[in-house]
Amino acid sequence: MNIRKTIGLGILSLFALFILFIASINIGLWGKIPSKKELSNFQYHMASEVFTADSVLIGKYYLYDRQPVAFQDFPEHLIKALVAIEDERFYEHSGIDIRSLLRVGFKTVLLGDNSSGGGSTLTQQLAKNLYPRKERKKTNIVVNKVKEMIIAKRLENIFTKDEILTNYLNTVSFGDNTFGIESAALKFFNTRTKDISAAQAATLVGMLKATYGYNPRIFPEKSLGRRNLVLRAMYNNDFISEVQVTKFSQEGLDLDYREFDYNAGIAPYFREEVRKEMLNWISEQNEANTDYNIYTSGLKIYTTLNYKMQKLAEEAMIDHMTKLQLSFEKSYGTSAPWLKDKNLMEKIATRTPTYKRLQKLGLSHKQIIDSLSKDKQIRNFKSWQKDEELTASTMDSIQHYTKFLNTGSLAVDPTNGDILVWIGGINFEQYKYDHISQSKRQVGSTFKPIVYTTAVEKGISPCIYFSAEEIEYDNLKGWSPSNSGKKDEAYLNYSMEEGLSNSINTIAVKVLEQAGIDNVLTMAKNMGMEDKLPKEASIALGTGEIKIINLAQAYTSYANTGKHIKPNLIKSISNHKDSLLVKFKSELNEKAAFSKETSQIMIEMMKSTVNSGTAARLRNTYGLKNDIAGKTGTTQNNKDAWFVALTPKLVHISWVGLDQHEIGFSNTSIGQGANAALPLFGLWMQELNKDQDFDEYTKPNFPKPSAAVQEALNCDPVKRDGFFKRLFKNPNKKKSKKFDG
Incomplete structure (x- = not known):
């Protein structure tokens, strides 16, 4: 009987201990347990989604x-x-x-x-x-x-x-x-x-x-x-x-795997720029007692990007840049600076985070370079299809990446400011630097239209002729801009339209002189160019360093009769329940930088660039019949290649060059804007023309210029010096004068 009682008491004791154990957990002795109130209001982290204008999910921001x-x-x-x-x-x-x-x-x-x-x-x-x-x-x-x-x-x-x-x-x-x-x-x-x-x-x-x-x-x-x-x-x-x-x-798995990777997928540079803008917006909102978080609030971000346009633009970029890269490397051959110039490679190495980290540890330059020269397993960007795993040193990797041409390509609808295409570089995983929003490069001849616009707005007739003769400017330390044109160019006089369409440097400087540097800088600012520009005569040749997005903003003025519009990335933001939080809309600048007549004149002059000037391969090579105005650009020593295309519904800017400023194209034939940058637009526009979904962008024509504008442009493009003037002019001797602009 005592044994039974003992067993019973033991069981009761164990049961009591178990109940006490449960109770101790319930009251939180083993760690807090959420109350009913907390459970009723729990929130879990939600990814924010990024959509294109045509409602395609292209990315997420999340923890x-x-x-x-x-x-x-x-x-x-x-x-x-x-x-x-x-x-x-x-x-x-x-x-x-x-x-x-x-x-x-x-x-x-x-x-x-x-x-x-x-x-x-x-x-x-x-x-x-x-x-x-x-x-x-x-x-x-x-x-x-x-x-x-x-x-x-x-x-x-x-x-x-x-x-x-x-x-x-x-x-x-x-x-x-x-x-x-x-x-x-x-x-x-x-x-x-x-x-x-x-x-x-x-x-x-x-x-x-x-x-x-x-x-x-x-x-x-x-x-x-x-x-x-x-x-x-x-x-x-x-x-x-x-x-x-x-x-x-019996069905297969039929996977369509799609990882929303920060480094991969469509429009990675654009998604990163949207992320930056969202962080700014959230910061402003949270100052007003909201608690939005881009990584946890499940926001839905509807952008201006056109998915199909972006996809076609990225395909055109890969197609063109693959071929251009081969031509670029072949043009240098075994004398390429990344192969021959050891000092340059070491200079570039000093800019890397690894070098700076070792330098902080007290290592000398030689010790750091020796360390960076040791072999290890690395992964290099080889092509747009795949990377390669190999045994090589950090210095080998620096040499490898230095040779790659990079690019920036942007398309904006000038009627509303919507950014339709954004390509900030060739590979986001390896090249995080965005050539649209971050990079400032000399823009070359793409700045010339602003010089000519200023001159026309000031009242200088498009039919005034300027000599292509080379001038040496005494008060500019003997600076003497030159052309790469005809041998007898010193005897030729060009109308403004012909001078612009053929991008003649000597004429651009003379037009600047007539327009006045201060007036040109004011015009650039009024057209929405936010970058600070040098007050120098060389600005006529595009020596000012400008971001692609700011150049695009300035060019929207031509499509809007003098009023620029700010490019916009985001249309609206909603919360996770699809309730609208905010809408964004770009508005035309209230004040026009120039008149309607000047706008028409400049568009006609830039149409000549495409029809018969430096961008004629859009017609000849790519067979484009769209109504297009444009301007090519090539900077000093072939460091930067540019092309700006303008239609009634598009401003498209493309740039090609190397991230390292010390290296340019080996020759102008490869590095000129018409060869290196223009194809990014030409290939893309060819594809747009095939799809009637894009008729809104490909079919419109510029308004017919007024009779007064047609009359103002009605003159011979070129006049040759008369016999006696040619007789007493030495084309090999530069004329010397003072620059008065």
């Missing part, structure tokens, strides 16, 4: 890749797949499945069967998703399980079953920093949750048991087997028929 969706967006077969394989009595229990717990306790503890499962309900799994286990030691398993049971019971008291499923599917991890069914559906099948098929739903639900082991991209066969097991579980629960099991099981 955790999660995009919550509503219960009504879950297809019925998704819910059935989840319940069938993860918690078949989900609708019967109230957070804890006693039968499953007894099964697990009996099989796992008594029989040692580890395949019996964990016995956690979906509600318990949701508790674990919301409050991940901090301690993963075996001694903490029981405490963690009890905590999750308590939280699960509270969740069941707060939320409906549908709400629990919604929260679960929006929080569960699919591995690779992907959380929630929507992000998983987009990543593996490039589709929204509401559109996934039964087989796709079973594949994704099947991953939940082991997100790596059943990853369909890494282990397709194991994933298929797991998917079919889910389908069989659906049949066993009378959710689908035998015929459906057979049909779905």
